[in-house]
């Protein structure tokens with residue numbers, strides 16, 4: 001029997017390392033995502049946000065590092081844990097929070113909610129609630145990018161649990177066959193709802209799934225935002241150059257439960273405390289201090305973030321609810337359009 005053909009390793013990143021100013025920008029973005037989500041958690045307990053709400057807290061470095069490696073025209077398609085990715089891609093915290101509140105000023109006019117943030121103006125092509133479905137959608141987006149002869153790349157985000165879905169495998173087969181400009185990004189946060197990674201899959205590095213279709217793959221830790229930026233840029237530029245898709249597994253961890261209604265009792269004792277030692281926001285702050293950032297500089301950023309997060313909450317709270325006449329609109333394109 002012939003050996004499995006092994007795809008080449010992912011090349012080095014084309015990007016030079018970030019200086020202090022660059023790292024400060026990424027830290028501010030991570031902090032903003034965290035504070036906006038903490039405000040969302042508060043609003044949820046006040047019953048201003050209803051329904052599902054899946055927080056990204058702990059994983060911020062993955063989305064922010066990826067955004068720092070992307071061009072504005074690159075498309076992102078993702079699942080329902082997408083608040084952090086949305087802000088990283090450029091969705092306004094105000095419009096996102098208003099969507100969580102179900103208000104008319106939200107990204108999808110208050111009709112989508114937490115799992116359906118969508119903003120075409122920044123090429124954020126949506127959160128979706130069907131686990132794994134975004135892999136098929138992202139492959140379609142990548143097909144259109146190739147067909148239209150653009151040099152944009154699609155980043156298709158999903159979780160470790162989604163990497164067990166049929167749609168994911170089918171998407172990988174087609175993406176590799178047609179050498180589509182797509183990077184599949186599996187965020188392995190160790191759990192699919194309450195099921196630990198080693199209880200849902202015999203292979204726990206989901207990037208290895210790519211080998212079955214000959215796809216370039218890599219697994220790396222995602223707690224260091226600079227490392228994420230470097231490895232993401234290697235993958236994105238490889239795909240942009242027309243070499244075909246890449247699958248990445250980024251090892252991360254979610255600090256909160258699966259959704260706001262999950263007390264996360266399935267964790268091992270001490271596990272969360274241990275994992276919080278690699279909290280990406282704190283790791284980057286420590287790196288910044290090593291690079292010479294002082295208290296005043298960091299406090300000024302914290303203050304700015306605090307103002308932006310509170311502003312998002314107050315904007316959402318003060319916004320009107322959607323017009324009931326819009327209830328059946330926007331699901332399908334109007335006939336004749």
Ligand SMILES: Cc1ncc(C[n+]2csc(CCOP(=O)(O)OP(=O)(O)O)c2C)c(N)n1
Nearest residue numbers: 081129130131159160161162189191192193
């Ligand atoms: C097709 C489908 N099956 C089951 C569910 C229920 N469900 C919602 S989230 C989830 C777990 C997914 O975990 P993972 O892909 O690891 O993403 P994470 O929540 O960790 O970000 C499941 C099973 C669903 N939404 N869609």
Ligand SMILES: [Mg+2]
Nearest residue numbers: 159160191192
């Ligand atoms: Mg998961």
